[in-house]
Amino acid sequence: MKLHTIHLNVNDEEQKVTVRSGDTLLYTIREQLGLTGAKPGCLNGDCGACTIHVDGWPMKSCLMMAVEAEGKQITTIEGLNNTPIQEAFVHHFAFQCGYCTPGFIMNGYSLIQKKPDADDSTIKEWLESNICRCTSYIEIEKAIKFALGKNKPSS
Numbered sequence: 529m530k531l532h533t534i535h536l537n538v539n540d541e542e543q544k545v546t547v548r549s550g551d552t553l554l555y556t557i558r559e560q561l562g563l564t565g566a567k568p569g570c571l572n573g574d575c576g577a578c579t580i581h582v583d584g585w586p587m588k589s590c591l592m593m594a595v596e597a598e599g600k601q602i603t604t605i606e607g608l609n610n611t612p613i614q615e616a617f618v619h620h621f622a623f624q625c626g627y628c629t630p631g632f633i634m635n636g637y638s639l640i641q642k643k644p645d646a647d648d649s650t651i652k653e654w655l656e657s658n659i660c661r662c663t664s665y666i667e668i669e670k671a672i673k674f675a676l677g678k679n680k681p682s683s
Contacts, residue, residue, distance in 0.1 A: 531595045534598040538563065538605030546596040554578045554589035556597075558603060565605030565630040569659075576658030579631035580604050586638045586657070605630035611636045612678040613671070622671035624662035632658050646676060 529548055537541045538561060539616045557563045569577030571590045581603040608614060613636045616622070616656040623629040632655070639646055639654045646654070651672050654661075655665060655667070 532595055534595055536561075536594070536597055536602060537600070538602045539586050539604060545594070549595065550553040550594070551596050553587075553593045553597050553602070553626050554594040555591065556594040557602070561615065563604045563606050566634075567627055567630065569628070569631075574659065575628070576631040576635065579634040579658065581638060584638070586635045588657075590660070603634075605634055608633070608637060611637055612675040613640060616675040616678070617672035619667075619669050620671040620674060621661070624660075628658060628660045628662075632660065632668055636659060636668075636675060639672065640675055644676065646672075 531546050531548060533544065533546045536545060538557060543561055545556055547556055554566055566589050567577035567578050568590065569575035573588045573591045573639060573652060576588060579586050580589045581587065582592065582597065582600050583667060584601070613633055617629065617633055622632070622681065635658055643650055649670055655668065660668065
């Protein structure tokens with residue numbers, strides 16, 4: 529088994545880790561860096577519970593090898609601090625058990641950054657990459673719309 533020592537930039541901090549070729553980024557950030565916000569769900573890219581940002585885009589960390597992440601900017605839910613999307617999820621009770629919530633927040637945060645004028649159909653399209661088994665998605669959609677409104681400059 530070959531080991532690789534790599535440097536990862538996670539939440540604006542350089543981290544040196546030793547990984548196997550087959551270690552996923554999800555496994556590495558959870559087990560080696562202790563950042564447990566990204567959740568192991570399906571482990572095949574279907575549920576989105578493991579969503580993080582890689583170079584500003586949502587990425588299912590169960591689908592990316594840790595060695596592929598070297599030289600990229602990685603942000604986990606632990607790297608977000610008091611963002612409008614986090615406030616909106618709390619304000620609109622957009623969670624129940626909370627297991628999928630970090631993935632939805634990371635996806636919603638990226639949507640706000642990449643598509644600040646997102647309409648209902650764009651929001652629904654972005655939410656298709658995440659699965660929640662507890663809510664009806666209505667609260668999640670409301671939270672994202674609320675955060676999109678808060679992200680616009682006031683007149």
